Structures are given as structure tokens and as C-alpha cells.
Amino acid sequence: MPRYAMVIDLQRCVGCGACSIACRSENNVPDGIYWSNKITETSGTFPNVRYHYIPTLCNHCANAPCVRGCPTQAMHKLPNGITMHNPNKCIGCKYCEFNCPYGVIYFNWRKPHPAWRDESQMIKGGTFSPAEEARKAGGKVVPYYNPERDETLPGIRPKGVVEKCTFCDHRVKKGLLPHCVQACPADARIFGDISDPNSEVSKLLGKFRPFRLREQLGTEPHVFYIRDFNPAHYQPSKGGV
């Protein structure tokens, strides 16, 4: 059984956000919820400042606090290491979200995609309402609905339950890459089996010095970051004198 992991090459990543957009359309992610997200940081003091960009997603931790804390096993581990969620078992206690050290779990506070459920027309009899548009496009709630998401998880999660990245388990099952990996124009995301020493993921982790987010917590995240983009240079000197 493979153990899936992802390597994100920060030197290749240009911060375009294509991963997030691809994720939204693949997984029918509602507004305000981000399965694929980012951390941006500014270091230094003006005018000596730098901007840092770290793409984020569920870390599919080996010792996942969300899984340990879920009272109904709605949040659970698959044999391939993916941290999966079953909304049909979720009681909406939000303990996984409370417990996640990475801020990657979100709660459906309302019926998802409220804007697309709106039946009001901007010009009565002249324009479609958002809900009509979604129906005409043959979608389910949203016009760009992806029915493939339904294969392993409700395509659109109901109100009152949490949701998060699943490493696109429905695609991975079919031998496809997670959609964020597929969509990355800079090929900054590398996905594969970390238990296979010949996988690209294993090779990269041996070649570079990876880091993981909040590693000291012992959660064993399976999203690794390698390299860091920094075009800055400086004049060598003896002790800066």
C-alpha cells in the first residue's frame, strides 16, 4: 500500500494561486472555505523587506490530531495515509478544526454556495437568476459542478459539517494526480508514494533539506517544502565591516 505525500518546491512556486482555483473547481469548494490556501509573510523592516509565500493544504499527518479527536471517526485515516472525512458521520462539533495546528479545516456555517442558490433575477424577466443559470448549465447548485467529486464524498458538503483537502482521493484512486498538482503551471508540486524509495518524492526529500510546518508538534505532516525562492544577493565582506 502506498503512503502518499506531497513535496512543494518553493523555488518553483510563483504564487499564482492556480492550485487553489483548480482545487475549488475540482472539489466544488464553497466561498469562504479553502482546501488549498497560502501563508504570506513579510519579513524585515521597510525598506529592507522580503515577501514570502507558502502554499498550504491538509498535511495528511501521520499522527493527525483531527483524527484522534473526532468522536465519531468521521475524520479518519485511509490505508494510503490520506486523512479523509465522512460528512455523513460528522456531528459538527468542530473539534477537528479546533485541534488542527495548521488551520486547514473549515466548517460549513450555512448551506454552501448561497450566491448560486439565489432565485432573484437582476432584471425581472430579462436576466437569469443565479439558481436558474446553475440549472441551465446542468450543474448541481453551482454551474461548474464537478460530479466526479461525488465518487468518494458528497460532491457538495451540507451545512453543519466540516470539510478539508483529501489529496483528491477520487483522482488518486484512478491513478491521476491531485488536481492542484495537475494544474500547477510551474510544476512546483510533486506527489507520490513516500514509502517507495524510487518515487520522485523520496528522491527529492533525500536531495534537499525539507521542512514541514510546525514540525515540533510531532504530528508528522506529509506535505514537505523544499528550497526557497530568494533572488537577493549581497557583497561579501569580513564581518560586515
Next chain:
Amino acid sequence: MNPSKGLYFTWLGLIGLAIIGGLFAALRLFTEGHYLFDTNDVILWSLPLGVYIYLALTSSGLTLLASLPLVFGVKKFEPIAKRLVFLAIATLLGGFVSIGLELGDIFHMIYILISPNFSSPIWWMGFIYSVELVVLIVKFWRLHAGDWHSPLSRALGHISFIAALVAPLMIGSVFGLTESRVTYFGPVMSIYCLLMAILSGTALCLFYNLAIAKIGGYALSETKDSICNDIARIFTYTLGTVIVFTLVKVAIESAAVIPDFLNYRRYAQAFGGIGKINTEVLLGLLLPFVLMAIPALRASHGTRILASGLVLLGTLAMHMEILLAGQSRPIGPKAEQYPQYVSYFPSIYEWLVFLLAVAVALLLYTLGERYLRLEAAPEH
């Protein structure tokens, strides 16, 4: 209790209004979702959860107090035992109402039974409190039937005592096991919750027994007066213990320079305070302790009602303070969507849930007091 009819029906009317308001809120929450709360993906747990913690812990405290006569054989407390068991049931039911309306989907609760996760502190908390509720109800039924000392009745007393002792520890561990939130992490929260349970349980016991005598316009019997003196003593000792614990906690939090604690401090005084000491600690712990420590004051029923009432308000505020201060900062990428610190004030729906939970407990107290002979004690 012998209140005038008018007062009694006004009281029931107020409770009825609170229940109707709460049911309206419940209906909207079930149909529209929890966006009606002033919560978001940073402040996840708010007033309804704080109220649940408060009522559940108070119920545990009442059960522990009831264990004095029912488990440890302190016969002197037998005249208040049945009432304590009933108050514990009613208070816990109020707590369950509050957490039920905090959950996103209570219709999935069946999975707590058919798909349990034994490594989850929430599961254990829910399980133990459910056991406590059922055992307390059966125990009350036995007491109501006059069965105080049969093996079954004693066994129920023992089980409810153990449940009431462990349940607060589990509430504490729900927080104490969150690695992501340093300000909660560790065994301290469990010990704190147990102490707070004993404190608020004792406060409610004292407040209730004295308040119903006051409302009913009758003087306490000599036995009852003596029991209240003992309860007041336990109350004062517990207050002292919680004060020491709280001051040590404040000192450690103030001295720590871990960023999470620095952030926590910024929001740890939602109700204001003097120096590092919060208002609710001043008014809800220190002032009642001073009132109860002065011999001339502590003998008065009025002072006892005031001190225990302040503690009942103060402990709720303290639970809310701890709950919110640890959540006020967005974690990880959520800082992209939310401000550096997120503020909170309960929405009307959260207040309605609060009112419903309290009203359910008060309605049960009222009906129990009228119909269930809560002063019954075994004949020796």
C-alpha cells in the same frame, strides 16, 4: 416553597417566553445553519459551548456534593441529597440543550454510539456525561421511591460519583490535548475544571437552598441551617483553593514569553480587570471569599446568597474568558482571511440558546420543587 400564585405564574411565564425564544432560535439554526452565531473559522466555540461547560461542570459539582450522604454516608446531609440529585439532573439537561444547539448536525449523533472513537476526549466526555445523566435519573427514581440504601441504590450512587469525578477531567482534556493551542495544552485544564465543578456546584447548592427559603418566606430549620453552615464552609475552602490555583495560573501566564501566551494575554481580559487580575476573578472569586472569610458577614444568609450568586456569575465569565482568549488568533493560513485578532460578541441567537438552556434547568427546578418532594430523607 410557598410563593403567591401570581408570582409563580409570572415566573412560569418568563420561563415559557425564554423557552419559546430558544425554540425559535433552534428552528432557525436547524434550517439555516450556525452562521446565525457570531462565530467563524477562528472563533469556533462560543457562548453556547461556554454555557454547556458551565452547566455540565456545575452538575458534576452537585453530584459530588450529593455523594457525601449517598456514597460516603454523611447522614447529616441526607435532607438535601434528593434535591441535589434533582438539581444535578436538571442542570445537566440544560447543558445538553446548549451543546445540542451548538453542534452542526445533531442527527448524526447516533454515530457516537455506532462509530465510537475511544481516543477522542469529546467522545469520552459525551459518554461519561450520558452515563451520569442516566444513572442520576435512575438514582433519583430510587430515592423518590424511598429506596436509599438498597444495593442497587448504593451502586447507582457510586457510579454517579465516579462519573461526576471523571467527567470534569474529560472536559479539561478536550482542551488540554490540543497541541495546536499552547495556552490550553497540558493537564492543568483538567484539574482546573474539576475545581471549578466543585466550586460552582457548591455555590449553586448554597444559593438555591437559601434562595428558596427566602422566596418561600420561611426560616430554615435547625438541621437545614446546620447543613448550610457546613456547605458554606466547603464553599469557602473551595473558593480559596480556586483562588490559589487561579493566581498561580495568572502568574505563570504573565511570566511566559511564548508568543501564544503573549497573544492570549491581549484577550484574556474581555471583562476588564485591575492589573493582571480579571474583573470576574475580582468579583467572582476574591470578593465572595472576603465576604465568606469575615465571621460577622458569613453567618448572614444574605451574604451567602450574594457570595454564591457572584461565584455563579463569575465562574461562567471565567469559562467564557478562557474559551475565547485561546481562540482569538487565526491559525496558519486563516490569518490570510481574518484579522490578526478576532473579536466576539454573542449574537441574538446565542443569547436565545443561553436563555433556553437556563430556562430548561429553571423550569425543571420549579416543577421538581412543586411536585417531587425534594426534601424527602430516609427514616432512620
